[in-house]
Amino acid sequence: MERSLLKPVVAGMVTAVVGFASSFTVVLAGLRAVGADSRQAASGLLALCVAVGVTTIVLSVRHRLPVTAAWSTPGAALLLSTGPVDGGYAAAIGAFLVCGLAIMATGMFPALGRLVARIPQPVAAAMLAGILLKLCLAPVAAVSQVPLMAIPVIVIWALLHRFARMWAVPGALAAAVVAIVVTAPSLTFDALPVVAPAVPAFTGSAMIGIALPLFLVTMASQNVPGMAVLSGYGYRPPFGEILLTTGAGTAAGAFLGGHAINLAAISAALAAGPDAHEDPARRWIASLTSGISMIVLGLAAGLATALVLLAPPVLIEAVAGLALLGALAASIAAAFRAGAERGGVDTAGVATAGVEKARVERAGVERSGVESAAFTFVVTASGVSFFGVGSAFWGLLAGGAFHLLMNYKDSFRSTRVTESA
Structure with missing residues (x-):
């Protein structure tokens, strides 16, 4: 060869x-x-x-x-x-x-x-x-x-x-x-x-x-x-x-x-x-x-x-x-990374109400993303089964529903912007 x-x-x-x-x-x-x-x-x-x-x-x-x-x-x-x-x-x-x-x-x-x-x-x-x-x-x-x-x-x-x-x-x-x-x-x-x-x-x-x-x-x-x-x-x-x-x-x-x-x-x-x-x-x-x-x-x-x-x-x-x-380590890191990476305080010195409001809203979205991940994780890891369906589906359903609940206004606003564009 x-x-x-x-x-x-x-x-x-x-x-x-x-x-x-x-x-x-x-x-x-x-x-x-x-x-x-x-x-x-x-x-x-x-x-x-x-x-x-x-x-x-x-x-x-x-x-x-x-x-x-x-x-x-x-x-x-x-x-x-x-x-x-x-x-x-x-x-x-x-x-x-x-x-x-x-x-x-x-x-x-x-x-x-x-x-x-x-x-x-x-x-x-x-x-x-x-x-x-x-x-x-x-x-x-x-x-x-x-x-x-x-x-x-x-x-x-x-x-x-x-x-x-x-x-x-x-x-x-x-x-x-x-x-x-x-x-x-x-x-x-x-x-x-x-x-x-x-x-x-x-x-x-x-x-x-x-x-x-x-x-x-x-x-x-x-x-x-x-x-x-x-x-x-x-x-x-x-x-x-x-x-x-x-x-x-x-x-x-x-x-x-x-x-x-x-x-x-x-x-x-x-x-x-x-x-x-x-x-x-x-x-x-x-x-x-x-x-x-x-x-x-x-x-x-x-x-x-x-x-x-x-x-x-x-x-x-x-x-x-x-x-x-x-x-497992990579999945946990990916699940809970968002809030840790982007949840810091804005120190640029621009003390306008609009910037502060945007920062607070962004931090809330990131926090809800971490909470949605935690919700998904605990339900999936619990191993529960309902109606013969395993916990992976229920974890995805629970976490996804919680994510939508916490961000439904942002999702609606994003959809409206896309349609108007």
Whole structure:
């Protein structure tokens, strides 16, 4: 292999391994939470790997850009926090399918994207933080319940997080695997890929409790940041086509148990940055290699599922929680940043009544935004369920309603100004 090709190929393989190892436990735990058995969970993981791989290959080759797809890790955490819904696993499959169709529709009709963008950013971030909170508490619970297994995992994660951050979660996973193998009586798994098709069912509670929040967290916490990462490296891929492609991949994978795929965010930087290749025009080779590698990793879904089933559930949740700590911190910061950044007192020395009134009104709006975020966060994190619908939806509804209540005059004034313009 030419030396100029070796670097992006290695970068692509690292991108796939890090993406897979960092969060496949979240995927399996989420699918099990909504009713999948071991074969169905393995099938869902395989479907996601194939959908991610094929989508990445198609977009990379078509545009000669380092466009990398990934599964929705926040979406998997959502499934774990939501749990079973009316209609069982078949209803969850139906929700995955509807989510994929919604992502495709957003790519086809930009007005839908603008509608999603109207959701207050602090409210969306607080909903995601509420989803992640319970899972990120799992490492603490694991230390209490299985200390001999959990403490080495956390220590290795912390050390790698300090000295080789990219490998922190894979290292913690490796430590967990060692602990599982040492303590497990035996390990049996399907050597061949597990494919377990499912017929979707459609229930109201699954649409509201899974499909809608899954669509929102996938768009807000994956697709939009993923585009920002690519833009930061100077790339301008067609966002509408990316949504169409990832939405189609989500819809196709849903029949085998895949919950959602999207544009990669964090792992996208591994293939799009200068570490992949000095020449930006050749970095697409890294994303192409990543797609191929992800399909190969999907063939190990049966082994991964067998390891997860042998482990104490709290240990698997602990590894998943460690993987999502960064996302939790970012979500909390985004949810409560507005008031801290822009709530300062005006010291310009212009003591007019109009300026003071504007400052007071602006501070009130910012404070209400923080309060809306807090409202969303506590309702989502509470885990309450009404009418078979999980807390993610109720948190979004409560926070959004409170935000509108506190800002309805400003929203009305903004609408009037837009219409008059």
